[in-house]
Amino acid sequence: MQEPRRIGVGIIGLGMAAQPHVEALRELAGRVRVVAGYSPSEQRRSAFQERFGVPTVSTEKALLDDSGVEMVLVLTPPRTHAEVALRACAAGKHVLLEKPVDVDLPRAAALVEGFERAGRTLGVVLQHRFRESPLRLAALLREEGLGRLVSIATSVRWWRSAQYFAEPGRGMLARDGGGVLLTQAIHTLDLLLHLAGPVDTVVARCGSSGMRRIDTEDVACAVVTWANGARGVIDATTTAWPGYPERIEIAGTEGTAVLEGDRLGVRRHGRPDIDLAGSSGGGGGADPMAFSCAAHRRLIAEFLDAVEARREPTNSGRSALPVHALIDAMLASNGVTVRPRATG
Template sequence: MRRRVGVIGLGMAATPHAQSLSDLSGRVAVAGGYSPSADRRAAFAARFGLPVVERAEDLLDDPTVSAILLLTPPDTHAALVARCAEAGKHVLLEKPLDATPDGARAVVDVMERAGLTLGVVLQHRFRASAEKLAALLRDGALGAPLSAAVVVRWWRDAAYYAQPGRGMKARDGGGVLLTQAIHTLDLFVSLLGLPRDVVGFARTSGLRPIDTEDVVAAALRYDTGLLATVDATTTAFPGFPERIEIAGTAGSAVLSGDRLEVRLHSGAVIDAGGTDGTLGGGADPMAFSNQHHRAVLADFLDALDAGRPPRVSGREALKVHALIDALLRAAETGAPTTLPKDLLS
């Protein structure tokens, strides 16, 4: 069926979503896009040829609209998702779930209580190279994981932080972990699960007028014995491809950007994916194709049609939030942090 959806939030993040909506126009119709800024509404309509509305209620009160793409700043998510739930709308939510841990849980809870579908835009899981690595791990091709690393050495310039509130706890809830590295951390968690214990350090470099962390170093310990590290920053000029590295008893894998390299003890070699691009890790955070956003949207539509959860549901997204919360808590207290056992199963 062809669904009617609304878009709330027409800032920088709207571009790949609008492109994806156009790509999937045979499956989805845009009832309207809303921003409180008239200039943003006009720019959205002119650039993408999609309709706009002057009030969010024009979308929420429209019984023909079945879902909302919510692309607003993190500190607005809990309240807006609650409004969507009250209006009976399914939600595809731009990451993160919310700016605070309590807000993140509230977003998931309110949608579950309403019996509505919540999808979260964590598109790195949909890269073909990431899916290939996930399949290799499921099949045991690498053996038992022994050592792993997450490396996100990105760059954000002064123009990026010029938008009011960006990089501030009040609006974004967190810095490099919750705003940038969340994509790679979510993929990492989807591949290897959550650790039991976390130790780490985080600081604000002072390169820009923000109050959130932009330099993080941490270590993770798993119940299986796997040890892993996290190295995340937005101070690494000019920005480098994010990486996930896994060493197992039967071989090793390096996922750099969208390029996968696997070397097995058997002598087998697997190379897959793209050209090692930064995919938004440099000064232009939107320097990437919309193909993975399109895959997220297509999966969300499939989930609605089939009555199943999307691949990245709200409850699934709570896992990476738990890891980020633990990393920041460990950095703040200077003590190891243990994740709740119910999240590790």
């Protein structure tokens, strides 16, 4: 019997973010084979190979020239996303890109359009959509299980330590392109839009706490009106020691759902309660990698399905543009009403 074809995967960027991806790829070993990893740092290449047993190459070109690599995971800092992803695209590879797509909406839209013109698949790692409890809540909302949505509150009260910010460039516009909104809260904000739909207007205040030597925001808050008429608030920070699970509360005319990390509780008038524990930690404390790879596995599996079926993945680059529009609107607001528009 012929062995099933496995898709060859290359990894560019071997820092902290590589861990859940490699763990997920191992669990998908029947469908993929990891060909090689690349980082410009010899120290990181050596540490990655020793820890995960995955071969590395000394140049990006060697990885992209390898005909056995069909798909590339790009896990580099945000400011490098466009150049790295487009080189992979030019080499004929499909790309799964760690969030964000890029540092702002115009750059993100340009990258998405580049892949669409080339006919290559671009996916984005926004794995909270693929957690067990959000999947259940999304299904409930599609069935209008909470009735008409009325009030939505979102809280991302995380902690990032001095050690986290000690890495050169971390928390700086020149490298990361943004602060708590683009780097940490983007996962929850993307899930929020995935669940509640598009935002109509935003009035926000964002800034630095002064606790770190960074030039990006680590405190952000907003009052939001949704296109469906719901109203709510967004609160995001990395100053809340020791770090708490991110939380989305959705109140509708027929009941309320509370999503805390990957734990779901639903209470509805005259109907059975729904309680789901989920399986993923949040990464909201001092260790950003303290979570299961289960959501990454589901996300990568969806991307593989899309590549094989030659269709757009549900986590496509274009599907990530609304969260970039929301973040840009929050940063631009400064107390003035802004309408986020994911054009492009």
